[in-house]
Amino acid sequence: MANDIPNGNAANEANAAPSMNALIQYTKDFSFENPKAPRSLGQQSDQGPQMSLQVNVSTSAMSETDYETVLQLEGKAVLNNETLFAFDLSYAGVFRLINVPQEHIHPVLVIDCARMLFPFARQIIAEAVQTGGFPPFYVPAIDFAALFQQRMQELQAQQGTPDA
Template sequence: MSTQNGSPTDPKAPALNVLVQYIKDFSFENPNAPRSLGAPQGQPDVNIQINVNARPLQNGEFEVELKIDGNAAVQGNTLFAFDLTYGGIFRVINVPEQSLQPVVLIECPRLLFPFARQIIAEAVRGGGFPPLMIDPVDFAALFQQRMASEAQNMQTIGEA
């Protein structure tokens, strides 16, 4: 199969295209500055939560949102907190129905993550701290957890 400008030339080949990426919502707080910027009084506790949401648009397009919330604290005192919703519009073409959900909820956030990670690292650095480099995320494991949770919820509803 040959390609032209990175796109497959076979019209029936599966394809995933990133149409646009954007910051949908972003907040960074440094509530105890400048006091929090002094010498650290211990290793900070960093908590991060990551969620993926997707919704169909039209013509095989999906909006995918990567929501990353986090904070760092030392001895219960908040150093910083952030909340980022980073989104993208993806076109998914010729992907079998049984593969569509994994493509949208695994591959799309995998493409968005490095950009969201960089936004957070720069914001934390701009807040007066060393950049926070979030470890790579296993979106396949997050997807499996989500599917298991939905199956459990359906089972609970069926028993009610």
């Protein structure tokens, strides 16, 4: 029986479909502050606190195929000009990208990898806020593709590059 498949692994890898695998996920840094406790725990108001949230995604290469993506979520709840609670979470993962074209690596890392990390980071924050004595705060869904596009437009505007 004849075998028409090339014998070399290099040929098979070159023709393989792109793949992304999460190797590990971890909390890189986390802080939760409840600065006015226990006084803040009894505060009632007809209107809820003002919530603010900042999102940042950063990446770094660890090898030719392995990359770290860090999702940073920083937020706070303010009521009557007093901070009820604040959090700062850096949740990260190491991802292996194989056969991903070079021009697609950065978008995959900041969109797809961040999307994979988000539910875990969201749960950590909700549990910390609840353990701090408040109702759990579930970070709203984040459109990482829209954030990436917005950031690219900002960079183009800063560089004065016309849209092509």
